[in-house]
Amino acid sequence: MVDLAVSGVRLAGRDKPADALITGNQIPAIRNHGDHLEVKDSIHANGTFLSHGFADSHTHLDKTGVRPAGDSTTLDLAIENYTDSIGNFSPGSWQPT
Helix, strand or coil: EEEEEEEECCCCCCCCCCEEEEEEEEEEEEEEEECCCEEEEECCCCCCCCCCCCCCCCCCCHCCCCCHHCCCHHHHHHHHHHHHHHHHHCCCCCCCC
């Protein structure tokens, strides 16, 4: 038995709504919206987009150790400081556009 069905979701690459079936911490199946299946619980997504989790891969440059954090007290000064030292980062050098 499926633990949870998230029904009526929009998915990338599909033109029609679908149902995501969840068991434990996995999604073992994606089915056509409306296919009958016995489930413990359900959420009606009403066309909401369903996607994988997103990783936040941003970096705080003042935490890299390249420059002391106190050197950049304003955004303008931070941009100037990091533009001056960006060649120290790898891979390769970067030029602002």
